[in-house]
Amino acid sequence: MSSVTLRELTKRYDGNDALSLDSVSLDVAHGEFICLVGPSGCGKTTALRMIAGLESVTSGEIEIGDRVVNDLSPRDRDIALVFQSYALYPHMTVFDNMSFGLKLRKVPKDEIKTAVTDAARILDLERYLDRKPAQLSGGQRQRVALGRAIVRNPAVFLMDEPLSNLDAKLRVQTRAEIARLHYRLGATMIYVTHDQVEAMTMADRIAVINMGKLEQVGTPRELYDRPANQFVAGFIGSPSMNFVPMQVESVDDGLRVVSAGGDMDIILDDVDSSAIRRAGVSEVVMGVRPEHIDHLPRNDRGLQLRASVDVIEFLGNDEHVHLNSGDHELVAIVDARTPLTIGDSLTLSASSEAIHLFHPETGVALK
Amino acid sequence: MKLMSTLTPAKDRRVVALAKRLHLSKAVVNVILALVAVFWLVPTISLLVISLRPEALFGQSGWWKVFTAPSQLTWGNYATIFSQGFTSGGVLDSLVTSLEITIPVTILVALISSLAAYSLVFGSWRGRDMIFLVIVGLMVVPLQVALIPVVQLYREMGNLFGLNPYGTIPGVIIFHVAFGLPFGIFLMRNFLTGIPKDLLEAGRIEGAGEWKIFYRIVLPLALPAIASLAIFQFIWVWNDLLVALVFLGGNVHTPLTIFLYDQTRSLAANYWIVSTGAVVSIFVPLIVFFSFQRYFVRGVLAGAVK
Numbered sequence: 001m002s003s004v005t006l007r008e009l010t011k012r013y014d015g016n017d018a019l020s021l022d023s024v025s026l027d028v029a030h031g032e033f034i035c036l037v038g039p040s041g042c043g044k045t046t047a048l049r050m051i052a053g054l055e056s057v058t059s060g061e062i063e064i065g066d067r068v069v070n071d072l073s074p075r076d077r078d079i080a081l082v083f084q085s086y087a088l089y090p091h092m093t094v095f096d097n098m099s100f101g102l103k104l105r106k107v108p109k110d111e112i113k114t115a116v117t118d119a120a121r122i123l124d125l126e127r128y129l130d131r132k133p134a135q136l137s138g139g140q141r142q143r144v145a146l147g148r149a150i151v152r153n154p155a156v157f158l159m160d161e162p163l164s165n166l167d168a169k170l171r172v173q174t175r176a177e178i179a180r181l182h183y184r185l186g187a188t189m190i191y192v193t194h195d196q197v198e199a200m201t202m203a204d205r206i207a208v209i210n211m212g213k214l215e216q217v218g219t220p221r222e223l224y225d226r227p228a229n230q231f232v233a234g235f236i237g238s239p240s241m242n243f244v245p246m247q248v249e250s251v252d253d254g255l256r257v258v259s260a261g262g263d264m265d266i267i268l269d270d271v272d273s274s275a276i277r278r279a280g281v282s283e284v285v286m287g288v289r290p291e292h293i294d295h296l297p298r299n300d301r302g303l304q305l306r307a308s309v310d311v312i313e314f315l316g317n318d319e320h321v322h323l324n325s326g327d328h329e330l331v332a333i334v335d336a337r338t339p340l341t342i343g344d345s346l347t348l349s350a351s352s353e354a355i356h357l358f359h360p361e362t363g364v365a366l367k
Numbered sequence: 368m369k370l371m372s373t374l375t376p377a378k379d380r381r382v383v384a385l386a387k388r389l390h391l392s393k394a395v396v397n398v399i400l401a402l403v404a405v406f407w408l409v410p411t412i413s414l415l416v417i418s419l420r421p422e423a424l425f426g427q428s429g430w431w432k433v434f435t436a437p438s439q440l441t442w443g444n445y446a447t448i449f450s451q452g453f454t455s456g457g458v459l460d461s462l463v464t465s466l467e468i469t470i471p472v473t474i475l476v477a478l479i480s481s482l483a484a485y486s487l488v489f490g491s492w493r494g495r496d497m498i499f500l501v502i503v504g505l506m507v508v509p510l511q512v513a514l515i516p517v518v519q520l521y522r523e524m525g526n527l528f529g530l531n532p533y534g535t536i537p538g539v540i541i542f543h544v545a546f547g548l549p550f551g552i553f554l555m556r557n558f559l560t561g562i563p564k565d566l567l568e569a570g571r572i573e574g575a576g577e578w579k580i581f582y583r584i585v586l587p588l589a590l591p592a593i594a595s596l597a598i599f600q601f602i603w604v605w606n607d608l609l610v611a612l613v614f615l616g617g618n619v620h621t622p623l624t625i626f627l628y629d630q631t632r633s634l635a636a637n638y639w640i641v642s643t644g645a646v647v648s649i650f651v652p653l654i655v656f657f658s659f660q661r662y663f664v665r666g667v668l669a670g671a672v673k
Contacts, residue, residue: 054568075574087565090671091587100583101573133671152573 002065002078002155002188004028004051009060011046011212020046022212023060033182033189035199037235038209044192047209048158051190052081064156077156080149084161086141088133088148094120095129098147112151119147122181139170146181157189163198175201196236200224208232230363233287233356239320241287242330245360248282257284257357261326264305267298269352275367276357284366285358290320292354293332295346303350305330309342323348411649418444418643425638444643455619458644461626466651467536468611468622469604472543476600477593479544480551485581487552488559489567499556505549510542514613517542539614543604551596558592559585563671594662601655605648623648 005028011021021043028034036044049055051062053074062069069077080101088097095116102112120126123143133141142162149157162178163171179202182189193199199206200220208215208223208231216228220236227233233241244264249256255273257266266286268276276284288303298304307325314336321340323330332348334340357366416430419440424432433439451457483502487495518533525531532538562585570580586593608624615621621629627644630637 052572054571074568074572075576079572081569081572083565083569085563085565085671087563087569088671089566089569089584090668100570100575104574104579148569148573 003030003032003063004156004188004190005061005063006047006051007061007063009047009050009062010058011043011050011055012058019058019212021050024209024212024214026207026214026217028188028190030188031186033179033191033202033204035203035206036190036192036209037194037196037199037206038215039235040194042209043212044194044209045160048081048160048190048192051077051156052079052158053077054081078154079156079158080152080154082145082149082157082159082162084164086133086145086162086165088141088144090133093130093132094125094136094144094147097133097144098151101148101152115151115153116147119150122150122184123147123177138166139174142166142170142174143177146178150181150185155188157187159189159191161193162191163193164195178202197238200236206236208235210235226365227287227356228365230285230287230358230365233358233365237289239290239331239333241289241356242293243358244286244325244328244330246284246286248276248284257286259286259305259326259328263307263326264303264328266303266355267301267352269301272352272355272357272367279359279366281360281366283360285360285363287356287358288330288350288354290331290333292350293330293334293348294350295332295334295338296349297347298349302352303355305348307346307348309340309344309346312340312342414642415646417638418646422639444639448640448643448647456626458623458626458640458647461621461623461644462647462651464536464620465605465622465624465648468539468543469601471540472547472604473597473601475540475544476547476551477597480548480555480596481586481589481593482581483548483552484555484559485585487556488562489564489585499552502549502552506553510546510610513542513546514610518613533614534618536615536620539610542610542614543607547600547603551600554596555589555592558589561668562588563668566671588668590662594659598656598659602652605652 004026006024006026008023008025009021010019010023012019024043024047026034036047038044046055050057051064053069053072057070064077064079089100092100098116098119099112102115107115116129117126120129123146125140125143125147128136128140128144133144136144142165145162159178163174166174175198178191182202191199191202203220205217205219206223207217210231216223216232218226223232223236227236230243234243244259246257246259246264246266249258254270255268255276257268257276258264264286286303305325307323307330309321310324310329311322313320313322317336318333319336319338319340321332321334323332323346340346355367358364359366413430416433417425419442420430420433421439421441421443424439448458451459453459453463486492487499521531521533521538525533532541566584566588567580570584575583606624607622608628611622611625612628615625623644627641627648630641630644
């Protein structure tokens, strides 16, 4: 079993008051592909380096398999780390780069050869085994770095933004390759990235980290459909969710939520009304994803807004339309065939299910 | 090319003229460089020629006469100075003594400097930068100021442990190593800071201990720096007269520098021995230089990261 468990993992760097990682607890099941995402400097790489054993643990516990590994050196943790920079040994050939770890472990020569050739075949590197890293392209170097991890057949693969140095096309290609690799090896993988698209496309589950704190863990769908708070809601999805602060008003038959200028209003269903009542707030932050805004008037419940078109970004299949509604700016994705011109006044809507409401101070999701 | 075609004819002519002028100045520069090279080589060539002419001709005619009378050339001087073999006081004995001093010093300085630099760059102990500053500061200490204190220190060692390095080859080696280290550490540290930390961490994760990381990853990457350090160090120690004179002055085995010095000092200066011995003493550093220069590879770190 090669599950990974973090228990209240905390890191404070010397001479730094703030915590780089603040009691993060996380269970990664055997064979699971989990992504740690967050903005740069949020502590995701620190967490990964702590699992690898390259950073000391300030407090908390790291368990790999059934062993607490806090005090084990990196080599005794049975992990492999793919560096953002690849960290290939420039003076060694591809073969030597990939076999270095096995040689250190005194694996018999013929076994090393088999392992390296197998990995090279999987990664399409067979022709390059005699080359030095300097003679390889970026994508090939990246694959050598992956191969170096594969040959050791570790319990856990750790990857630190392995795609960030590749160009866009190669990134998409390698993304699929890593997903395939995970399927093929069935190994536990912990993958750090700041790119939510990478996380959404590859991960079984995603852990969103912000300012050293774990914000939410869940499947990509859970994070997209039911973000636990405003940060996760804004981080997952592209273009990101629109947020508008709104007032809660009591009317005779229940609650009404309106924006400052009155250009937007929400007709709540009973469940949402009672959620707001329970929270006891007079203001909420409404969130709605651009792809959930319809170019139609509201029917029955949900959000309706009046807005004018500010900017139109044509993307082929659809358009990103930047809207002004009162003092607020929103983005909506509409079909590219919709005839729109700048300055048009529109009435738009979003269904009740597509509306997210957040606490104005804590940012916690109310519905 | 595209740029050229957009230029007006007048401008085009000016560009051509400029290129011509540059071309011309390039040739001039080459001539000047060649002259400088010849100028620098003349003493060495004359030394070589003198060593290859019979002793008797030295006082009679200049060495350049050899160009009109090549029959003057003879191996006689070499046969004479080598005829003594390895008996003490001979040139071969001095050659061996020089090697006995220089080779251990070079190896020790390269090894200790690399290890110290490794710890200064990749270690995690407090005060690394402070220690490095102190070491750099030591580079300004001229070795003359330490001669007498070290002699005294050696004598004290003799009194305390019955082991006085004064007058022995290890005594000279210790002195040279001590004075070679500040520069060695300075050079190696500055080179090692260019090695990405990721490489060491990758090695650590793959199971390499500190020692393995040092000699399987860091040392191979540091070869260009080690080669230059070794060449510098070898030549400094090889050419040293002062330290050898102080610590080995009365010894039966002396390095080449003392051998040559003794020959010039003797009542009738033996110029034929001096020139022949000097040529012998040039050869070893030349061999060292040419065998180490292949390690001066540019871009050893290419392909490591990104």
